[in-house]
């Protein structure tokens with residue numbers, strides 16, 4: 001065994017960075033949290049050099065001249081001083097390791113000035129060595145990170161394509177902006193403004209700036225106070241008719257901190273149970289305020305996980321708040337449930353007012369993308385004849401067949417008709433067999449059949465469509481689609497970007513011709529959230545799932561016969577592409593046993 005040695009400070013910081021700074025988005029998260037903790041209400045983030053250069057400018061408190069050096073060393077923070085403070089954390093940061101970690105894996109310079117100082121200071125920090133000099137700058141802080149991971153090549157290898165890394169950054173900014181509607185946040189990438197919020201306190205406005213104005217029509221307001229427990233939740237949730245295919249649009253903040261927490265997701269799921277089909281999820285942005293001593297935020301280095309003193313209480317509170325919001329929203333009544341003379345709420349409101357005072361006029365004259373709808377329309381207006389010509393051109397590949405009939409029989413297949421007993425609950429098909437009967441889930445049986453067909457064909461017949469339906473996306477989803485444009489084209493999906501993160505579908509696979517366009521896109525996006533190796537497969541699965549008959553769909557006997565016959569002739573027909581069991585057999589022996597008959 002070798003002898004024991006003390007590690008150098010830079011190496012200690014790099015080891016810590018391994019945990020905290022996983023990718024460019026982690027740097028952005030840490031720095032933007034620092035800006036918000038410093039009381040900034042205007043933050044501008046600029047990303048370049050394949051996401052390895054990150055510049056964040058804020059108008060927060062700035063760092064005191066005498067603290068500059070300390071701020072870049074490990075375990076140095078202005079946010080907690082004692083053990084007791086650890087149980088009443090109201091800031092986002094408190095571990096005092098972000099700046100030390102970042103400066104051990106990137107070239108960092110920082111300009112900062114506090115309100116009581118006539119001059120600013122510049123800090124240059126490389127390999128944990130720090131130089132400070134005087135300089136002129138405005139009040140606030142600018143952190144300039146260059147060549148992230150320049151000295152840890154192993155980390156660079158793990159980075160994904162710049163566009164993918166940028167999508168993570170955009171997700172971080174979107175979530176931060178939703179948690180902080182009082183902060184004007186601008187994200188610039190390769191010189192273009194891709195996210196811009198106005199910071200005028202109104203969460204609805206932030207939602208429309210990040211997603212789309214149309215989404216606002218689909219939202220109910222959540223606003224509930226639990227006086228004895230001093231819990232307060234506010235935000236917006238979608239109507240049951242606006243759903244997505246995964247829980248990525250659960251934006252949950254606790255005391256301003258973005259959290260991914262299973263039991264909270266569950267309480268949201270439960271509030272919508274019976275209102276939306278299984279496998280669909282609402283859009284949710286909620287901000288929960290709880291007394292800081294009820295949560296332990298020191299559970300994970302990246303502070304994503306939180307421990308709760310009172311899990312059941314929080315679960316029930318969120319469930320009730322959302323359920324009330326949706327129910328009164330559906331009844332068309334106001335869902336403001338705030339008691340008028342309530343001390344706790346007044347305190348919350350007062351603190352909000354203090355934090356949310358807005359004194360600046362944002363200057364967005366530079367670097368923003370301005371989208372001229374008229375010139376777009378001119379360029380893209382389709383003449384009916386042009387479209388018809390295009391449709392004709394595509395006809396040979398796009399024979400119009402009904403989605404449910406597009407697959408064909410093979411010679412080796414079972415041609416005997418299945419004996420259909422009937423359809424149970426409009427979801428399960430019951431078929432008689434010589435030694436019992438089987439219950440088949442119609443949706444997943446059909447899904448497996450289509451999936452196997454698609455896998456064999458690969459080349460999907462697609463058709464040109466004439467649509468004016470604009471699909472508004474948030475930036476991260478939009479860029480994911482752009483990133484995979486060629487791949488999607490292979491699957492017969494083509495779209496056109498029309499600015500402002502909006503797209504219009506131009507071509508879709510024939511078998512999806514009856515599906516709503518926004519649902520096609522949202523399930524494709526869901527498929528793309530899987531790792532790169534399985535993306536293609538996931539897209540096939542999602543196309544199969546979308547085009548298969550649904551649960552709760554009444555089917556005529558001939559269609560059931562056809563579906564079962566095709567499914568019986570499909571390879572791997574015992575489970576759906578995600579592994580769920582498709583059929584369950586109950587033997588004649590078992591049935592007879594119930595009635596005291598003994599079959600041989």
Ligand code: ADP
Nearest residue numbers: 034038071077078093094095096097098099141
């Ligand atoms: P933490 O946020 O956990 O305290 P950091 O390493 O992120 O640790 O930052 C160290 C300290 O530097 C902070 O406690 C804060 O005092 C100061 N600081 C960092 N960024 C800013 C900023 N943008 N504005 C003002 N102060 C900052």
Ligand code: MG
Nearest residue numbers: 030034093098
């Ligand atoms: Mg910090």
